[in-house]
Amino acid sequence: MVGGRVAALDVLRGVAILGTLGTNIWIFTTSGGAAGFLSGGESGFAETELRFLSNGKYLALLSIMFGIGLAMQHASALRRGERWPGWYLWRSALLLFEGLIHYxxxxxxxxxxxxxxxxxLVAYLVGRSDKVIRGWMIAQGVLLTAIIGLLTWALFAGTAGTPSGGPPTDTSNWLAQVQxxxxxxxxxxxxxxFAxxxxxxxxxxxxxxxRAGALEDSERGRRIQRRLVGWGLGLGVPLNAITSFAGAEWFLVDRYLCAPVVAFGLLGLITMLVNRMRAEAGVVRRGLTSVGRAALTCYIGQNVIASILxxxxxxxxxxxxxxxxAALWLGISVLLMAGASWWLRRHERGPMEALWQWAHRAPQRLPALR
Structure with missing residues (x-):
């Protein structure tokens, strides 16, 4: 723990945010933007290799971190004797609105x-038994695998593809992109x-x-971390590499089945490394920690910056x-780490986090809604 926070939590979140940029930057740098990206085209070896390093892994890591954050909020609400999910559903509504504007x-x-x-959904499941949670995980995993299996079969059969007459690939007009x-x-x-x-x-x-203690700097925590690294990287990386280079037909399997396995390995490895470091050791860790603390600001900010560039x-x-x-990804990442560090030395929260906090608490101050 550092200052009451789990030591690895912000670093993991920061890695996930910048890693997600590593996936999205290919969309921004494709001629025609998102529409051009969807139209496909063959990738060279260098591009495929670079995409392999990021595609799907860090978005999956970010999803795991979101679940961890939800569980921490649930535990905090129980300690304070508050009703759950209660005002957490207002947070979900705010996130939906923010996502809509961002989209x-x-x-x-x-x-x-x-x-x-x-x-x-998870807010209503988080307080249930481990058996119920495991059952939902299995059911959703089977559903995901079935959907991807059917679509992958369609790709091999040549019956799936991008429909003709799709969205315009002109990125010279921002209002046209919005439309x-x-x-x-x-x-x-x-x-x-899939998502x-x-x-x-x-x-x-x-x-x-x-709940199992995977982020702890303890013997049980280290045991879980070693297992995550062994399975997530030992099994996930070879499978992910095979599907990355096997051809476009394997894209869904690569991104939505293999890459998430690697994400668990990354969680174990990064947590293990952070727990062995001195607190706030090194400029890279400080930068990643700052990005993690201002994750929402940096997620939106990196997409705004990439759009402009x-x-x-x-x-x-x-x-x-x-x-x-690759140079754009590196430049934006350094800018975000430096900017987030500068801001958090002067403010408690990132700009979007502060706005979020205000919007979340505003209705709670109204007597009729307490």
């Missing part, structure tokens, strides 16, 4: 909306088929891992190859 104005593949929906997100919401939000069952599994896994209504840094893409 329409900034980024086609927003995850906040999915998280908001899943958080309502396209509204017009093609069905296409851009179809990821819900909702997967997020349910990962949220509930986060709940169980926290990459789309043609901004600086137009798209279509220049994997080296430029």
């Amino acid at each position: 329409v104005l900034i980024f086609e593949f927003d995850v906040l909306m999915f998280y908001a929906l899943v958080s309502v 396209a997100r509204l017009d093609y919401a069905g296409l851009y939000r179809v990821e819900a088929l 909702i069952p997967l997020s349910t599994v990962l949220f509930l896994a986060g709940v169980r891992l926290l 990459c789309y043609d209504w901004g600086f137009g840094l798209n279509g220049h190859g994997p080296a430029v893409t």
Whole structure:
């Protein structure tokens, strides 16, 4: 524990946020933006290798961290004798609204909306028995595997693909992009088929891992961390590598089945390393911790910055190859770590976190709603 916080928690969240940027940056740097990304095209070896490093893993890690955070809020509410889920459902409503605004104005593949929906379900499950939680995880895992299995079969059979006449690939007009997100919401939000069952599994896994002591600097914590590393990296990385390089038909298996296994290994490895370090050791850890503490601000901020840098209504840094893409990811990551560190030395919370806190508490101050 550092200052009353779990030592590894903010670092894990910071790694997940910047790792998610490592996935999304390929969308921003594709000519035509999200529409161009969906239209596909063959990737070279260097691009495939770089995508392998990030695709799906860190979004899965972020989902696990969200589940851990939900479990911590549930435990805190019980200690204070508050009704659950109670005002947590207001948090979910705020997250849904924030995700909607983020989707329409900034980024086609927003995850906040999915998280908001899943958080309502998990809020009602978090207090149930381990048997019930495990049953929901198995059911949602089977559903996810069935959906991906059917769609992967369709890809191999040549009966699935991007429909013709899709969204416009012109990124020279921000208002036109906003309109396209509204017009093609069905296409851009179809990821819900995978994201909702997967997020349910990962949220509930986060709940169980926290209760099992997976983040602890203790013997039971280290035992769990070693198992996570062994299975998550020992099994997950080879499977993930195979599916990453096997061809586009394996994309869904790669992103939604193999990559989440690696995420558990990353959680174990990062927690193990952080628990062995001195508190606040090194500029990289301090930067990641700051990003983790201002996770919502940095998640939205990185997509705003990438939009300005990459789309043609901004600086137009798209279509220049994997080296430029990697450089943009590194530059934005350093900017976020430096900016978050600077801000948190002067303020208790990140800008979006402060706004969120105000919006969450505002109705609770009304006498009629107490």
